[in-house]
Amino acid sequence: GQNIDQPTEMTATEGAIVQINCTYQTSGFNGLFWYQQHAGEAPTFLSYNVLDGLEEKGRFSSFLSRSKGYSYLLLKELQMKDSASYLCAVEGNTPLVFGKGTRLSVIA
């Protein structure tokens, strides 16, 4: 079956670093996406990982370990505008399967 797990909620302080984990068990694996979704808005693309390792893109980085079925999204120098839901999605033998998302609250 398809299973993607993410923490439901996280809270972090402005200026800090936060790591949002995602573990998955899916039929086949081609790649893993991270999307950001602000409340009441559409999801927007953050990153796509195919190979093991860390991909850095400004304040955001995404890590993948295919052998462990594990990924994380790292957000540095947190800003209030980073308060949003972060969705992990796996591309495998079936169409894109999304986790339920992690709601991140950034506090002053």
Next chain:
Amino acid sequence: KAGVTQTPRYLIKTRGQQVTLSCSPISGHRSVSWYQQTPGQGLQFLFEYFSETQRNKGNFPGRFSGRQFSNSRSEMNVSTLELGDSALYLCASSPRTGGGVEQYFGPGTRLTVT
């Protein structure tokens, strides 16, 4: 370039009715996917269309159907509405189908079934 547009943005229907939602992809995008988003289940894939052909279908009952027109615009239809169909329906477009393609989401249609 204009983004993905969805109409209507909000809709209230009663049980047993049917509903049609519309999605206009980004110009030049030929792939359109539909998702249902609820607090309990998160984002769930409904179907994907590419060049007017359904390429993939999620695990939803036959009451959920869709189509794509020659201009890549897409519609989805839900017949015999149930209370559990209340959700945000998101459409996403991409320039091509296949792996590793970023999807651009529209703002969604909020459907409430009473």
